[in-house]
Amino acid sequence: MTLTNKVVLVTGSSKGLGKCIAQKFAKMGGKVIVNYANNAENANRVVEEIKNEGGEAIKLQADVTDEADVQKLVRNAEHAFSQPIDILVNNATGPQPELSLEEVTWEDYLDQLHFSVKSPLLLTKEVMGSMKENQWGRIINIGSEVVGLGNSHFSNYVTAKSSVIGMTRSWANELGEYGITVNAVHPGFTPVERHGEVTEESARDYVDQVPMKRLGKPEDIASMVAYLASEEASFITGQNMNVNGGNTFGS
Ligand SMILES: NC(=O)c1ccc[n+]([C@@H]2O[C@H](COP(=O)([O-])OP(=O)(O)OC[C@H]3O[C@@H](n4cnc5c(N)ncnc54)[C@H](OP(=O)(O)O)[C@@H]3O)[C@@H](O)[C@H]2O)c1
Numbered sequence: 001m002t003l004t005n006k007v008v009l010v011t012g013s014s015k016g017l018g019k020c021i022a023q024k025f026a027k028m029g030g031k032v033i034v035n036y037a038n039n040a041e042n043a044n045r046v047v048e049e050i051k052n053e054g055g056e057a058i059k060l061q062a063d064v065t066d067e068a069d070v071q072k073l074v075r076n077a078e079h080a081f082s083q084p085i086d087i088l089v090n091n092a093t094g095p096q097p098e099l100s101l102e103e104v105t106w107e108d109y110l111d112q113l114h115f116s117v118k119s120p121l122l123l124t125k126e127v128m129g130s131m132k133e134n135q136w137g138r139i140i141n142i143g144s145e146v147v148g149l150g151n152s153h154f155s156n157y158v159t160a161k162s163s164v165i166g167m168t169r170s171w172a173n174e175l176g177e178y179g180i181t182v183n184a185v186h187p188g189f190t191p192v193e194r195h196g197e198v199t200e201e202s203a204r205d206y207v208d209q210v211p212m213k214r215l216g217k218p219e220d221i222a223s224m225v226a227y228l229a230s231e232e233a234s235f236i237t238g239q240n241m242n243v244n245g246g247n248t249f250g251s
Helices: 016-027 040-052 067-081 106-134 155-178 204-209 218-229
Strands: 007-010 031-036 056-061 087-090 137-142 180-187 240-243
Touching: 007 016, 007 067, 016 031, 016 040, 016 056, 016 087, 016 218, 031 040, 031 067, 040 056, 056 067, 067 106, 087 106, 087 218, 106 137, 106 155, 106 180, 137 155, 137 218, 155 180, 180 218, 218 240
Parallel strands: 007 031, 007 087, 031 056, 087 137, 137 180, 180 240
Antiparallel strands: none
């Protein structure tokens, strides 16, 4: 699978899953925009690592939940590579507090909806014009297995990630005729920097219920995202891909 000459924007790719997805795209020959909100040092590191391995990447700061920032991000990305964005991965997330129904407020729900719905909407509206013109595009929304699990004390996050499913299917229906596919990838528990040290032992209760009997690795998620972005996946749209060792089924 190659992505030569494709411009890829991965939101929130200065660390965590986004970083691994950005690195995977760069290895496939994509021109990668490493987006971040706060930590320029992390983003610099990702760009340097990609360049050291012979890949192409730039970093661009933007709050992807803010309309003016999103417009500037897309303009700057197109300017930097002298071509429009071909592949959009809506991955960025803010804090995800676990809250009981007693504790949770509408603002807590909105905080999550800003990342799962508002940001993908703003970005998709900004990039779809050129994708339509090119009759080619890939939009990949990062959801979560929590949609299938319905975790208690997490309804703010579960609700927002559930929206990704209907949104993805609706956009797929609307954009399919232009050669644009829209899919969602739902990771299982995949420890990244923010989770600190997590071993299979410390996560035994979780791992025990996973058919494949292990935690997710960022590479597991990046591989699925890369496949969906590839030419090989041109007839796959509107789908929900659970990448969680079989922990959930369907959407
Ligand atoms: N890891 C898991 O176990 C897991 C499981 C299921 C689903 N997911 C989903 O996978 C995605 C990535 O999660 P993660 O665990 O990799 O997250 P993470 O490690 O916390 O990384 C979040 C990224 O988003 C950026 N970011 C935060 N606020 C932003 C904003 N307003 N605008 C632009 N970028 C912003 C951060 O940049 P700064 O550091 O500069 O703020 C960082 O690069 C999320 O959608 C998450 O819900 C993750």
